[in-house]
Amino acid sequence: MRAQLARIDAVLVQAVIAAALSFAHLHDVASAAGQDGWKAWAYPISVDLLLVAAWRRLRTGDAKASGWCWFVIALAASLGANVATAGLLDLNAVPAWLRILVAGWPAVAFLGGTLLAHSTPTAHDTTEETDASQDRGEESEDQEDAPDSVPELPPPPVAEPTPAPTPPPAVSVPTALVEHARKVATEHHTRTGRDIDTPTLRARLGVPAPIADAIAAKL
Template identity: 60%
Template sequence: MNRPVRRPDAVLVQAVIAGALSFAHLHDLAAAAGQSGWKAWAYPISVDLLLVAAWRRLRIGRDGASWTWFAIALAASLGANVATAGLLDLAHVPDWLRILVAGWPALAFLGGTLLVHTPASTAAAEAPPLEPELAVPEVELHRTDTAPVPAPASTPAELAPAPVKPSAPVPAVPAALVEHARSIADAHRKTTGEPITADTLTARLGLPGPTCQAIAAQLELT
């Protein structure tokens, strides 16, 4: 089975060319600064690794540390490219450049450690908070296919008038009490010349109302 031949990506080709040239320039600058042998080849690897680590961290969360170490690694790579373009005499490298090249391993180690072990602010934390969902009011559903239940018919007992409560029985009055009340009434007639009333007799006897009314009825008082 024949597989289609893909065309080379122009960006990938440019990345390979730029990486190779930057690698060679960093090697030449390190060798000119007194780093010979395998040490001169380790410098471009260190710079490229720090540049890649800072770029990967920038893709996760863009913070100040990521931009700082990305700028340091990019400056080291661009500085080597410019320095080896004929602007610097590689046979007589200045002392400050030798100091920078000699101190680069410690600086690169510090940057890589901070990039790996310092948490980055993710893009999700920078995103604006989502609006709260609108509460949907609950709707109570009722069935309309069922016939309404008729109200129960009133029974004959409910339509019938309420029975009349019997009146309280008239209390029986002893004959002696009746005679005592009669004597009070006669004395009142002799004193005032008028018959005693039921209210006056009730006040004079001091008995319960029903009993006094029964006595007044027997004495035919009004």
């Protein structure tokens, strides 16, 4: 545990020293290029923030080409300022091209930071969002198409069976009356050419309807 803390402390100390030296070199170059006061202190912050933003974009895995581009630009600005203060450049007589670069750096840093912070989503992210939207649309359609639950109706009442009608009791017809009815039926057929019907037979014999039906059944 102590060894791990010692390694972490060493890395932090090294990072703080490197950041302080780079910060001072960038401040000296900006001040020598005519950016005095608070502006000279803002240049190192701008370069370092652009460097961190580009590195973060590289770590996330999105828009790596843009991340590498702005990482190289910020690294060149930081490394160039460190090298320029090593005695290769007379800070008392800064050339015009360096003044132009220092003066134009805020616009470049603003453009890079804006593009890194507001880059368009990747095709993979767009596909996932589209699929999620389609899934939500299909779920909504399924819910709309689903019919409302219909309440169950009670079963219809079972009809009780209707009792069969009781046949009328058999009517006793005398044989003599049947023979007389046959003569009447024969005479009616000879005269009209048709069989006698029950109403006519009843009228000719002068008997009730049940007796006439029984006689007609025996003819």
